Amino acid sequence: MGRFNSQTYLLWGVLAGVILGGVVGWVFGPKALFLSILGELFLNALKALVIPLIVVSMIVGISHLGDVRRLGRLGGITLLYFLTTMGLSVILGILLVNWIQPGVGVTIGEEMTKVLPRKEYSFLNVLRGLIPPNLFQAMSEGQVLPLLLFSLLFGGILTTLGPSGESVILFFRGINDALLKMVRIVMFFAPIGVFSLVATRLAQAGGGEMFLQELLRIFKYAGTVILGLLIHGSLTLPLVLFLFTRKNPLKVFKGVSQALMTAFATASSSATLPVTLEKTRSNLKTSPEVSSFVLPLGATINMDGTALYEAIAAIFIAQIYGIPLTLGQEVVIFLTATLAAIGAAGIPEAGLVTMVLVLQSVGLPLEGIGALLAIDWFLDRCRTTVNVWGDVIGTGVIDSTLGKRS
Numbered sequence: 001m002g003r004f005n006s007q008t009y010l011l012w013g014v015l016a017g018v019i020l021g022g023v024v025g026w027v028f029g030p031k032a033l034f035l036s037i038l039g040e041l042f043l044n045a046l047k048a049l050v051i052p053l054i055v056v057s058m059i060v061g062i063s064h065l066g067d068v069r070r071l072g073r074l075g076g077i078t079l080l081y082f083l084t085t086m087g088l089s090v091i092l093g094i095l096l097v098n099w100i101q102p103g104v105g106v107t108i109g110e111e112m113t114k115v116l117p118r119k120e121y122s123f124l125n126v127l128r129g130l131i132p133p134n135l136f137q138a139m140s141e142g143q144v145l146p147l148l149l150f151s152l153l154f155g156g157i158l159t160t161l162g163p164s165g166e167s168v169i170l171f172f173r174g175i176n177d178a179l180l181k182m183v184r185i186v187m188f189f190a191p192i193g194v195f196s197l198v199a200t201r202l203a204q205a206g207g208g209e210m211f212l213q214e215l216l217r218i219f220k221y222a223g224t225v226i227l228g229l230l231i232h233g234s235l236t237l238p239l240v241l242f243l244f245t246r247k248n249p250l251k252v253f254k255g256v257s258q259a260l261m262t263a264f265a266t267a268s269s270s271a272t273l274p275v276t277l278e279k280t281r282s283n284l285k286t287s288p289e290v291s292s293f294v295l296p297l298g299a300t301i302n303m304d305g306t307a308l309y310e311a312i313a314a315i316f317i318a319q320i321y322g323i324p325l326t327l328g329q330e331v332v333i334f335l336t337a338t339l340a341a342i343g344a345a346g347i348p349e350a351g352l353v354t355m356v357l358v359l360q361s362v363g364l365p366l367e368g369i370g371a372l373l374a375i376d377w378f379l380d381r382c383r384t385t386v387n388v389w390g391d392v393i394g395t396g397v398i399d400s401t402l403g404k405r406s
């Protein structure tokens with residue numbers, strides 16, 4: 001009963017936090033900025049847990065697998081799931097943006113000359129980042145991929161060491177359980193944290209009226225992205241879940257809704273990861289090796305919402321400038337939007353940076369990114385929610401596929 005009560009408190013509390021935060025930020029605008037400390041503390045607590053959790057849960061997850069051959073199968077199915085669902089969401093995005101044509105008739109205002117600082121984004125750099133010379137530096141910089149790789153290898157090797165490895169695994173299991181309990185404690189403050197994060201972000205945007213003005217200016221574009229996210233999140237992904245697992249998507253949604261609302265409030269898949277791990281573990285009942293492998297990897301690589309947004313935004317920019325795209329170019333956008341989503345880190349507005357890749361691939365003007373800036377913080381929250389939802393569903397699908405085959 002106690003658990004039921006605390007779960008119910010949290011579920012409604014976090015929902016109330018999102019709504020009240022929206023109302024307060026909307027009405028009071030910049031005056032609500034003094035609330036920011038509450039959100040900062042909550043976000044910091046989550047961020048502090050992410051890096052140790054990634055390392056430990058990956059090691060524990062891999063050690064659960066037992067047989068290394070199962071890792072190959074798990075890895076293969078996971079990548080297949082990630083690529084297929086991201087591919088589906090990009091196709092949906094391309095279809096919607098071509099149908100709605102949100103960029104036609106949009107005039108290029110002054111703000112479009114404000115271009116983002118160009119950050120070097122190349123595959124060689126991504127490759128270099130996979131094996132950093134100093135693991136602790138990578139940790140302190142929050143670089144997730146090298147940590148995942150290291151932990152994967154480390155956990156795999158522990159399983160081959162016999163008794164000495166087993167005691168280390170046991171040690172890490174203890175840490176993992178302790179960290180997940182800490183997540184539960186942090187989540188008690190989620191209603192306040194989420195309230196503050198939503199209120200202050202809206203306050204930063206100048207309050208409700210300013211936000212509405214920006215939204216209305218590129219309403220068709222924002223609407224296309226949101227419509228795509230809604231279709232992917234409420235139709236495609238639930239259908240995939242049901243087809244593979246026969247689980248009720250609504251129940252799963254309710255079970256992880258705190259993670260989804262945290263994703264909306266923080267705009268970061270990585271910062272949400274502790275909550276996603278905890279909620280999936282206690283509510284989805286998937287095997288620990290699957291969730292502790294799929295979720296950390298998914299938070300970094302699997303971004304359905306971002307993939308959809310990359311494609312829509314790029315084609316929107318082409319429409320604004322009146323640049324017609326050939327079918328071949330749209331195929332290139334399909335590929336690069338998926339890559340840009342994979343390459344985006346699970347942090348706020350990372351997708352905006354990697355979009356340079358999509359635009360460059362088909363020769364679209366980078367200045368076009370300026371058209372998206374004002375409203376991107378909001379769309380970022382929406383797409384991050386779908387990113388996390390895709391990871392959760394992936395865990396269910398992969399768990400049941402793996403279970404059937406082994």
Ligand code: ASP
Nearest residue numbers: 268269346347349350351
């Ligand atoms: N903020 C997103 C995430 O963390 C990434 C992005 O699309 O910018 O999932």
